[in-house]
Amino acid sequence: MIRKELLLRHSAWMTETNSPVIISSRVRLARNLEDFPFPHVLDPEGAGQVEQIVSQVLKDIEVNQERVFYISLTELNNVEHQVLVEKHLISPSLGGSTGARGVALAPDHRYAVMVNEEDHLRVQVLLPGNQLLETHRLASALDDALEAKLDFAYRESHGYLTACPTNVGTGLRASVMVHLPGLVITNQVQQVLGALTRLGLAVRGLYGEGSQAFGHMFQVSNQITLGKSEEDILTHLDAVTGQIVEHELKARELLQKQMPMLLEDKVWRARGTLQNARLLSSEDAIHLLSLDRLGTDIGILPKIKDGFATLIVDTRSGCLQYILDRELDPNQRDEERARLIRGAMQEARSTIQEA
Structure with a gap:
């Protein structure tokens, strides 16, 4: 497959679902090779050896009758790095680093395996809507296929060994991306999300650690893996996500009952600006698209053909130029x-004019 064709494809997680709150579900597994130091203390020669070993396995592997395509990041330009970050296929830190590193992608981007990020391998599966269990099933299948050909660093007493102590054990980070305009507009978001740290969960912005919550979107993930089973991590996150969804839907009901004109004004202003603006910054576009999505979710605005996530990603700086x-x-x-x-x-x- 031609690299340009692969990177231009819309990622699986951007597909529209019936979920009004949960945009996507992700499972990521951290793995390291037994005979090499962790990437942050690995010399350039060692990093090259790791990439060569892992990339060869990835080029030959097949999961659920799907092949992945390996891309060395040293071959990409800055815009292509941006595209991968903006589609959540690699982390910002990997995109901005140097040396031997890469990523393997499935044709629809549901699988992504980062090489020489914080760990030698970061196995990721990213799907639309609330699909934590399916995401985990696919990630486990890919992990099993890799472990059959690679010697991962593992100890009976600790589990999988990782560069960051918080990932030791299962090496699993599960996360959901949630859209919470109702909680933001009603000033309840800090109260609801602020309590999650006490429950062992982390809340981050649109692009993970260190990023801002543009477009009323937040990533919620587990913080610790040591001493917890994969089932425990997923069950806990799924239960808390259900509570977040309930709070958001109640906030939207509150807006519709107590501030209907304010709500209608916000979403119609957003739609009008999006339909007529001649200049839009990335931040303004995300904010307006978020309000527009709220308007379609609650039935005030007619739906548009292109999905919310697709428009947000396609209008980011890297993807737009690509x-x-x-x-x-x-x-x-x-x-x-x-x-x-x-x-x-x-x-x-x-549609409006015809009506």
Whole structure:
């Protein structure tokens, strides 16, 4: 498969589902090779050896009758690195690092295996909506296939050994991306999410650790893996996610009952701006698309053809330039972003006019 074709594809997690709150589910497994130091103390020669060993296995592996395609990140330009980060296929730290490293991707991006990130391997499965159990099943299948060919660092007393102590044990990080405009608008989000740290969960922004919660979107994940089984981690996260969803839906009901005109004004202003704006910054676009998504979820606005996640990702700086196949300065990006979104909104405008 041509690299350009692979990177231009919409990722599986961007598919629209019936879930009004949970955008995506992810499971990530941290694994290291037995005979090599962790990446942060690995010399360039050792890093090259790790990439060579792992990439060869990845090129030959097949999971659920699917092959993955290996890409060495040293072969990519800065925009291509951005595309991978913006689609959540690699971490920002891997995209910004140097040396021997890479990523293997399934054709629909549901599988992604990072090589020489914080650990030698980061096995990731990312699916749309609330699919934690299915995500874990697929990740386990890929992990089993890799472990059949690679000698992972494992101890009976500790489990899988990882560069960060919080990942020791199962090496599993499970997370959900949730869309919480109701809680933000009603000023309840800090109260609801602030309690999660006491439950052993971490809350981060759209692009993980250190990122901001643009577009009313948050990532919720487990913090510790040592001493917990994979089933315990997933069950706990799923239960807490259910409570978050309940709080968000109640907040939306509250807005509809107590502040209906304020709510309608917010979502219609967002739709109108998206349909007519000639310049849109990335941050403004995410915020407006979030309010627009809220409007369609509660039935105030007609739905648009292109999904919420798809529009957010396609209008990020890297993806926008990659789709248009040319470099853009900040002003040009704002202009092209607005143009792309206006086109996506055209179908909704036609629906309103016909009605």
